[in-house]
Structures are given as structure tokens and as C-alpha cells.
Amino acid sequence: MYSQQIKGRVAKASSHNLRISVKNAKIVCKQIRGLDIYKAKKFLEDILNKRRSINGRYYTKTTKEILRILKSAEKNAEFKNLELENTYIAYIAPSDGVHMYRLRHKRTIGRKLKTAHLGIVLKEREKRRMEEKHNEKEKQSKETEKEMEELPKRQEDKDNTEEVSEKNR
Missing domain, CATH: 3.90.470.10 (Ribosomal protein L22/L17)
Incomplete structure (x- = not known):
């Protein structure tokens, strides 16, 4: 059948x-x-x-x-x-x-x-697959949180490099 x-x-x-x-x-x-x-x-x-x-x-x-x-x-x-x-x-x-x-x-x-x-x-x-999917979602959310935290730091670094380059002129 x-x-x-x-x-x-x-x-x-x-x-x-x-x-x-x-x-x-x-x-x-x-x-x-x-x-x-x-x-x-x-x-x-x-x-x-x-x-x-x-x-x-x-x-x-x-x-x-x-x-x-x-x-x-x-x-x-x-x-x-x-x-x-x-x-x-x-x-x-x-x-x-x-x-x-x-x-x-x-x-x-x-x-x-x-x-x-x-x-x-x-x-x-299978529970493993469900757990893996859940873990992947958690990893992605943690990565986005880290990126959001690093974003202001990157902006500060860009501002500092611009100030240094202006002083060198």
C-alpha cells in the first residue's frame, strides 16, 4: 500500500x-x-x-x-x-x-x-533537529546583539580616525 x-x-x-x-x-x-x-x-x-x-x-x-x-x-x-x-x-x-x-x-x-x-x-x-534549529536562532540573536553593541564603537573609531587625519593635514 x-x-x-x-x-x-x-x-x-x-x-x-x-x-x-x-x-x-x-x-x-x-x-x-x-x-x-x-x-x-x-x-x-x-x-x-x-x-x-x-x-x-x-x-x-x-x-x-x-x-x-x-x-x-x-x-x-x-x-x-x-x-x-x-x-x-x-x-x-x-x-x-x-x-x-x-x-x-x-x-x-x-x-x-x-x-x-x-x-x-x-x-x-527528531528532537536533535528541533534543538539545533532552536540553538541556531539563539546564536543568530546573540550575533545581532553583538553587532548592535559594536556599531556605536565603530562610529567612535571612525570619528577618531577622521580627527587624526585632519590633524595630520
């Missing part, structure tokens, strides 16, 4: 033969891929409540199914003792499901029903 093998602490959830279009599922999945769980859930709930749209459309049927599977993946992550604040959607992708035909009276084939398979993988962010 999953086209990628993701290493590390992960939680998975999948569903087969959902009554949604693969095309619409790809559009919605692209919007939430890489987001934290809570941000993704809020985004999908806003679409369901029609507070937000994707390209002017709401995709309610697709969004409802994706939200259901995302909640299942969240429960799996909770069961595996992953920190939910640090988990994000590492992989989410729909794929074609079985095509079913609805029979019609006095027609040979009928109407084609589209189904899709959907897989979600949640991954916990």
Missing part, C-alpha cells in the same frame, strides 16, 4: 476502496502533506465547515474521508507513544482503486464508480 518505506518512529493508517475520486484526493493530500497533525486536522475541519477552500472548491466528501483516516493514524501514534506535538504527516498519497459499474436499465454498461486507496504515515520529528 505504501510506496515509500519511512524509517524512524512512525504510525500508519490506510483505507481501501473509498468512494472518492483519486483526482480530488490528490489535490487535498497535496495541501496537508508535511503539516503537523493538529494543523492538518484544523485545515480539513475548516474545509468541511466551508471556512476555507482549495482553489474555490470545498471537496467535502474527500475531506471527510481523509479526516477520518487521519484521526485513525493519530490514535495509532498515541498507542505507539509518539509525541503528538512533534508528529507530522510524512507521507500521504491516494492511489487508484477498483472501478465498479452501476447497472442501468436498457443500457449495456452503465455508469463507472471511482474508488481510491489512501495511505497515511505520521512521523515524529
Whole structure:
């Protein structure tokens, strides 16, 4: 079901033969891929409540199914003792499901029903990376503070050199 093998602490959830279009599922999945769980859930709930749209459309049927599977993946992550604040959607992708035909009276084939398979993988962010990012921000703030402190000193040095050069003339 999953086209990628993701290493590390992960939680998975999948569903087969959902009554949604693969095309619409790809559009919605692209919007939430890489987001934290809570941000993704809020985004999908806003679409369901029609507070937000994707390209002017709401995709309610697709969004409802994706939200259901995302909640299942969240429960799996909770069961595996992953920190939910640090988990994000590492992989989410729909794929074609079985095509079913609805029979019609006095027609040979009928109407084609589209189904899709959907897989979600949640991954916990590594603490080292988060700490490194935090440390980098602290270093940058310290460097800017030092530069701000040195700025008046540089101005004084420039003034002193100008005075010396004027005396030498």
C-alpha cells in the first residue's frame, strides 16, 4: 500500500476502496502533506465547515474521508507513544482503486464508480533537529546583539580616525 518505506518512529493508517475520486484526493493530500497533525486536522475541519477552500472548491466528501483516516493514524501514534506535538504527516498519497459499474436499465454498461486507496504515515520529528534549529536562532540573536553593541564603537573609531587625519593635514 505504501510506496515509500519511512524509517524512524512512525504510525500508519490506510483505507481501501473509498468512494472518492483519486483526482480530488490528490489535490487535498497535496495541501496537508508535511503539516503537523493538529494543523492538518484544523485545515480539513475548516474545509468541511466551508471556512476555507482549495482553489474555490470545498471537496467535502474527500475531506471527510481523509479526516477520518487521519484521526485513525493519530490514535495509532498515541498507542505507539509518539509525541503528538512533534508528529507530522510524512507521507500521504491516494492511489487508484477498483472501478465498479452501476447497472442501468436498457443500457449495456452503465455508469463507472471511482474508488481510491489512501495511505497515511505520521512521523515524529527528531528532537536533535528541533534543538539545533532552536540553538541556531539563539546564536543568530546573540550575533545581532553583538553587532548592535559594536556599531556605536565603530562610529567612535571612525570619528577618531577622521580627527587624526585632519590633524595630520
